[in-house]
Amino acid sequence: MKKIIERSKPIVAQTVSLRRSLHKLMERTLLLAVLSTAVGLALPLHADTRQLLFDENAIKDPGSLVVKLQDTRATVSEFIASQLSEDMQWILLGYDGASEPTPQQQKVLLADLNRLLEAGPLYDAQLFANIELSEQTQTLVAQNPQSGEALVRLNRLLLSDAYPYELASPSEPQPYPHSAGIQTCRENLRQIKMALDNYRASNADADPQWLSELAPQYLEKACLLCPADPTAGTPGVLTEDASDPILPCSYLYEVRPSEKDGQHMLQTQEGDMTPIVRCEHHRLNLSVGGKLYRNGPQRDIYNSNKMGFSVLADALRDLRKQHGEALFKTQKGRESLKQAIEELVLKQFVPQLLSALDHEIYTQLEAQLGKGILETPTGMDILRQAMPQVRHQIKEQVQSELETRLGVEFFKTEEGKDILQQLSVLMLPEGTN
Template sequence: MKSIILQGKILNSLTLLIAILGTMIGLQLPLQAGTDQLLFDREAMKDPGSLIVKLQDTRAPVSEFIASQLSEDMQWVLFGYNGVSTPSAQQQEVLLSDLNRLLQGDSLYDAQRFANIELSEQTQALIAENQKGGEALVRLNRCLLADVYPYELASLSEQQSSTASKGIETCRENLRQIKRALDEYRAANADGDPQWLSDLSPEYLDAKFLLCPADTTAGVPGVLTEDASDPTLPCRYLYEIRPSEKEAQQMLWTQEGDMTPIVRCEHHRLNLSLGGKLYRNGPQRDIYNSNKMGFSALADVVRDLHKQHGKAFLKTQAGRQQLKQATEKLIIKQFVPKMLDALEKEIASQVEAQLGKDFLKTPMGVDIFKQAFSQVGSQIKEQLQVQLESQLGAEFLKSEEGRDILEQLSVLLSADVLSVH
């Protein structure tokens, strides 16, 4: 009798345990299913090659952090990827696995790390909820990565058409062919660059590779950027080292290195870099959006203000104030300091090469360095003035708004300031 009662109690306990487990499983299964739906799949990786290139470029805080969290296998992928070919199926599988592992881990969000990222409203709402785990945290991490790499990773609501995918692959192949042609041209011309991409055809490149499949105008009038169309052949790719821009671009190379774009597709936001890598634009660093700097960028601001408000707007107080703010940001705070820093490093390098590394630490070395820097001050002044006039025009500089810019630059263009930088 006792054994029967004991068996009954055990059965009741087992029944209760099974019921509890069933309830727990019932609660967990929808969560697991929901979590699975939030993970990346192959289709969600819109441009794995571009993503790998950006993870290689760890100067960006977000990419630096994510790269540090990757597996050893993925580190080898970063080390071995050449930046121009389509990643192999194995490389993509490793990347996909690591991305999904990151989604299911701790929160990727850090205010400082994402300070320069334009976050979507959905992402901001999820951050405000301060989720610590579960499906909501996976969703937040997915949204964060899609905001950081909008051209590489699909958002949860995004659908990529096969037509769009095919178009960008054709464009990518065009840029590969342009890279090959540039390499061959440089090899045959003492490392010199062509003035225009049309100079590559027909000897080094079939002209058909100058046309993006997304362009409905067949390369005429050419690129979207004003005054940048190829003068010889229909061409839909923006050549950043054309004659009017080459000097400024060479200065940019010393600051941004081999990630500086030299050929751009403005339709697909696809770039061929100085180092021969292909990557898409993105919000995490200025270089992924535009490699224009200094007076070239300021000229774009002037054109944009003209288009939005009309040419008379710049003569108003509000227009002149906006232009002053743009000059302050693009020229005073960004362009000139970078240029002077690059120049200072170059002079120091030359002095060290001739007189030894420790020489600059001596009083005589300091004096020589100051003298050398002062001597090139007038050259810097001339260069800035030439660029200012070439980008904005002599007539513009005679206007009140043009004189505003000259007034802002007057201190920076003085030899005294340059000599004591």
């Protein structure tokens, strides 16, 4: 095996080199390195610049970051991964997605990130189109710095905006949100994954209806409780059917009876990154492939770094504190819910989703049928046929996610029906009456 790996290294090195050559940023980085070596320069960093570099504490979740860099279906991750060193490429290739990266692996990751901060401008409008940039980041983007402290600061902010659960911004206070008890939570999810695998092996590949069915034969009951859960064991979402009916459980099981069909459909699109168990208390997900990562699947079509549903979950917690049990039962409570959904999902998230969706469809059509195909009658006809089908499927997924968060009963009310009607109108292709 060792000989095979050694023989394959030149191939990987050539692949990495080829990917790098596609990016002007790396060309500038290599040129700078050659010139610095040739003249024997040792350029000290300005004190302010040094303070802007990442340190070990600023990488809040190295495991989640490596998982997201492995998932190069996301545009930003694909670009960042292409800029990494050969050593880091090998780490991406071999990381299992669940264990904590070793100190040496984290050291390589830290060095690569800091090299990127100084290498040159990272910002590209198309690359970061689906990333919600902070006001500070947007201000620096407008200034368009090309070197010095301002450029390093901008690059640091861009990476922090792209990976908010993994990388801290320069001014982010410690302790970081959603960090208390996360290592115990990660271990719980690893144990749950092993228990699910053992359960399926003993039950003809069938999934349990609830996570509680894993205990005590396959899993200790204590593993069902997240240390950050302030309740006696609830998933932290408002959906009525989300709580395990048998045992206290802090985790949201995405293959429970009401979600199983929709989850299997999602797996056909998201593959092994599809979450099967979520910890809403840590924004931590266990995927079908056994990978642990923060927030939602990092796909441009389905969510940016601050997915509308995650923001909605925060708003719903505040509404629950304000209205209590009356949130769903009174018209005032339902109106508050409706306003939150309209603002955070229908006005903000869905338009971003549709923009990314349209771009992805255009890109795929040109990749498969040739550049300029959309300028022909044939291409336009294909687009007219494909768009309604794709948008309908996305509408079903958005509706399913809303029903998961709020419960099916809410959408039988006048307020809920109005939300679904607005969603249907938003999902109509342009030019459709």
